[in-house]
Amino acid sequence: xxxxxxxxxxxxxxxxxAFINEVLPAEMKERQRRKVANNAAVPDLLEWMRxxxxxxxxxxxxxxxxxxxxWSPMQLFIFNEELYNADAPEFDWGGTHxxxxxxxxxxxxxxxxxxxxxxxxxxTMWAQGxxxxxxxxxxxxxxxxxxxxxxxxxxxxxxxxTSGAAHADWGxxxxxxDKTVKPQRGISFLIIKMDSPGITVRQIPQINxxxxxxxxxxxxxxxxxxxLIGEAGMGWTYAKFLLEHERTTSSFIYWxxxxxxxxKTIALGExxxxxxxxxxxxxxxxxxxxEADLLALEWSVLRVLAHEEFDVPEAxxxxxxxxxxxxxxxxxxxxxxxxxxxxxxxxxxxAPVPPPAPTDAWPDYAPGRTTVALINRAATIYGxxxxxxxxxxxxxxxxx
Amino acid sequence: MDFAKSDIQTMLLDSAERLLSETxxxxxxxxxxxxxxxxxxxxxxxxAELGWLALPVPEAAxxxxxxxxxxxxxxxxxxxxxxxxxxxSTVVLADHVxxxxxxxxxxxxxxxEIAAGSLRVALAHQENGAHPLDTATAGTVARxxxxxxxxxxxxxxxxxxxxxxxxxxxxxxxxxxxxxxxLVPADQAGVALDAYPLVDGTRAADIVLTDVTxxxxxxxxxxxxxxxxxxxxxxxxxxxxxxxxxxxxxxxNKVCGAYVQERKQFGTAIGSFQAIQHIMxxxxxxxxxxxxxxxxxxxxxxxxxxxxxAALSAARIVVGEAGQLVSRNGIQVHGGYGLTDExxxxxxxxxxxxxxxxxxxxxxHTERFGDSIFA
Numbered sequence: 001x002x003x004x005x006x007x008x009x010x011x012x013x014x015x016x017x018a019f020i021n022e023v024l025p026a027e028m029k030e031r032q033r034r035k036v037a038n039n040a041a042v043p044d045l046l047e048w049m050r051x052x053x054x055x056x057x058x059x060x061x062x063x064x065x066x067x068x069x070x071w072s073p074m075q076l077f078i079f080n081e082e083l084y085n086a087d088a089p090e091f092d093w094g095g096t097h098x099x100x101x102x103x104x105x106x107x108x109x110x111x112x113x114x115x116x117x118x119x120x121x122x123x124t125m126w127a128q129g130x131x132x133x134x135x136x137x138x139x140x141x142x143x144x145x146x147x148x149x150x151x152x153x154x155x156x157x158x159x160x161x162t163s164g165a166a167h168a169d170w171g172x173x174x175x176x177x178d179k180t181v182k183p184q185r186g187i188s189f190l191i192i193k194m195d196s197p198g199i200t201v202r203q204i205p206q207i208n209x210x211x212x213x214x215x216x217x218x219x220x221x222x223x224x225x226x227x228l229i230g231e232a233g234m235g236w237t238y239a240k241f242l243l244e245h246e247r248t249t250s251s252f253i254y255w256x257x258x259x260x261x262x263x264k265t266i267a268l269g270e271x272x273x274x275x276x277x278x279x280x281x282x283x284x285x286x287x288x289x290x291e292a293d294l295l296a297l298e299w300s301v302l303r304v305l306a307h308e309e310f311d312v313p314e315a316x317x318x319x320x321x322x323x324x325x326x327x328x329x330x331x332x333x334x335x336x337x338x339x340x341x342x343x344x345x346x347x348x349x350x351a352p353v354p355p356p357a358p359t360d361a362w363p364d365y366a367p368g369r370t371t372v373a374l375i376n377r378a379a380t381i382y383g384x385x386x387x388x389x390x391x392x393x394x395x396x397x398x399x400x
Numbered sequence: 401m402d403f404a405k406s407d408i409q410t411m412l413l414d415s416a417e418r419l420l421s422e423t424x425x426x427x428x429x430x431x432x433x434x435x436x437x438x439x440x441x442x443x444x445x446x447x448a449e450l451g452w453l454a455l456p457v458p459e460a461a462x463x464x465x466x467x468x469x470x471x472x473x474x475x476x477x478x479x480x481x482x483x484x485x486x487x488x489s490t491v492v493l494a495d496h497v498x499x500x501x502x503x504x505x506x507x508x509x510x511x512x513e514i515a516a517g518s519l520r521v522a523l524a525h526q527e528n529g530a531h532p533l534d535t536a537t538a539g540t541v542a543r544x545x546x547x548x549x550x551x552x553x554x555x556x557x558x559x560x561x562x563x564x565x566x567x568x569x570x571x572x573x574x575x576x577x578x579x580x581x582x583l584v585p586a587d588q589a590g591v592a593l594d595a596y597p598l599v600d601g602t603r604a605a606d607i608v609l610t611d612v613t614x615x616x617x618x619x620x621x622x623x624x625x626x627x628x629x630x631x632x633x634x635x636x637x638x639x640x641x642x643x644x645x646x647x648x649x650x651x652x653n654k655v656c657g658a659y660v661q662e663r664k665q666f667g668t669a670i671g672s673f674q675a676i677q678h679i680m681x682x683x684x685x686x687x688x689x690x691x692x693x694x695x696x697x698x699x700x701x702x703x704x705x706x707x708x709x710a711a712l713s714a715a716r717i718v719v720g721e722a723g724q725l726v727s728r729n730g731i732q733v734h735g736g737y738g739l740t741d742e743x744x745x746x747x748x749x750x751x752x753x754x755x756x757x758x759x760x761x762x763x764x765h766t767e768r769f770g771d772s773i774f775a
Contacts, residue, residue, distance in 0.1 A: 291773060389681075400680060
């Protein structure tokens with residue numbers, strides 16, 4: 001064991017930082033930095049994918065033969081960290097990080113040829129249709145049914161919490177193709193075009209003023225059978241693969257680190273009880289504790305990326321990332337909110353309008369902090385709630 | 401950066417596994433606790449035979465020239481076994497000060513004695529009311545006299561001093577800036593030890609120094625470098641203690657994981673209840689994050705002082721809190737048995753409490769880390 005950082009990585013970081021600085025348009029960066037909404041506006045997100053793709057860096061984590069960069073896990077870590085630090089738009093995670101790996105691992109040549117370039121080139125937005133009104137934590141109970149009739153699946157049912165479905169061109173869905181077997185064995189993984197007849201999308205108004213989450217109603221939607229990924233009945237396995245493949249993503253480490261830096265700016269700009277928030281002992285102690293916890297999370301991520309040998313299944317170490325990562329997203333955003341005191345209560349529209357011009361009382365960091373903190377309560381709910389994660393962890397680590 | 405263990409690290413851990421698994425457990429701990437020194441001198445001799453006492457010693461003094469990672473890995477093993485030997489005081493702290501001593505020949509000889517197991521050294525720096533992380537000042541005073549020094553002062557909570565033949569005493573040298581580090585024989589005239597056990601069975605002492613007369617050679621590190629060397633030594637000790645805490649937490653988790661599967665209430669193992677499972681999951685998360693933070697401290701161990709201190713304090717916060725979360729919850733899942741001296745969990749609890757508080761507790765390190773963030 002030898003834990004000092006490899007000096008070559010610092011050279012790589014310098015190169016990546018210069019690259020992003022060169023290709024990220026200044027107005028796009030500014031829109032990202034000042035956005036009120038939690039999610040990037042679709043046009044910026046796709047345009048950014050096209051820019052990265054022009055340099056062969058839109059899907060660096062994919063295998064080289066499908067457009068990846070062949071970087072080490074540490075290089076990928078640095079690339080992502082620099083993207084966030086530069087306020088670049090996020091990836092369309094659904095396409096690049098969730099569907100992509102499932103496609104190139106299990107998809108037919110037809111599907112790979114058709115969809116991988118679309119994802120890589122930023123040509124499409126993707127929606128993830130997993131949860132249903134009656135199937136949240138108990139996902140395997142999902143009921144949206146797909147019946148094979150000739151060379152088509154006829155799909156009927158309802159999905160919920162489908163992020164960005166209103167703006168998505170395509171979606172990847174878990175559907176039930178066999179009701180006669182054990183629930184997990186009857187699920188299949190299907191790609192569906194979102195403007196197919198029979199699909200209705202309703203945007204759900206959220207507690208932060210956004211309507212990013214959607215309900216998707218499917219009423220006898222016809223889907224070409226060749227849009228089935230892999231084998232019928234293997235959808236559950238592929239979905240688990242997808243989650244395990246992205247085992248460090250759920251830590252949100254890059255995002256939380258950037259937001260902690262913003263919290264520091266706020267702490268230096270706002271006052272608590274007449275003095276700088278940064279000088280308030282209670283606030284400073286809380287900040288120190290959160291920053292220390294975030295450093296621990298970062299090393300926990302590195303340990304998984306580097307495949308440290310654990311004496312428990314690696315999935316247990318990944319589960320820690322999800323639990324602490326989601327908690328820390330919430331702690332960091334609440335730190336921002338609390339540093340602003342009552343000023344955090346002002347409601348700013350999340351709609352894609354430019355936020356008000358900054359003033360002394362309302363600096364450019366003010367709009368958006370509470371909007372993001374409010375919706376961040378979701379972090380400990382989606383992707384397997386914190387309580388489900390703890391059930392899993394108790395089993396993996398202790399056999400309970 | 402490499403998480404895999406080197407050959408020497410694998411050998412160290414294999415030897416630790418062999419020796420410590422034979423000699424640990426509640427019976428052993430209780431026996432040691434009631435012994436004269438709080439540990440077994442026979443086992444200390446075995447530490448020497450296995451080369452553990454030579455780990456950070458330079459090759460020139462017959463040592464292994466081990467890295468801080470080597471020391472950390474061995475201390476994880478010592479922590480798992482709740483070893484009460486004065487390893488950190490003698491082999492981590494004192495070694496570091498001796499390596500910086502101006503009289504190299506004398507230092508090498510002493511390091512050789514430490515490596516052989518024939519000398520134990522403890523630090524006497526802390527004083528009542530002083531800031532635990534202040535290495536720049538001391539109320540104890542050294543006055544130059546007859547070509548040597550005369551020391552007067554009072555030290556508090558000198559960990560492992562009762563079993564040490566020599567003490568490293570910090571003192572302000574009259575008429576000079578900074579802090580001197582003096583090597584003082586524990587049986588020197590004018591040195592009075594009030595020895596007592598700590599809650600984990602290790603030993604400490606308050607020390608009163610009354611006109612303690614020393615030769616000039618007793619000044620190991622002069623006033624210009626004393627504070628810096630002491631800070632480095634304490635930081636290294638902190639890393640070793642954190643490693644012990646990580647080991648103790650991981651062992652405590654194993655014990656608790658087994659216990660909740662064994663203990664039955666309402667006709668079933670209590671580990672089948674979600675309320676217990678979620679506590680156990682929290683304990684695992686805490687111990688895992690603690691180990692991550694040990695790695696963070698190790699990664700920064702050779703960085704410039706401000707960075708090193710910030711990383712260390714951040715690590716001490718996470719490790720300190722985690723040790724308490726793990727062991728307090730460990731007692732909770734044991735119910736009443738957790739409060740008895742006859743179950744391991746209470747031993748982990750007391751050891752982890754000591755590890756959290758020595759060389760700066762969570763509150764102190766939170767302050768120091770907060771200061772570094774907003775410096």
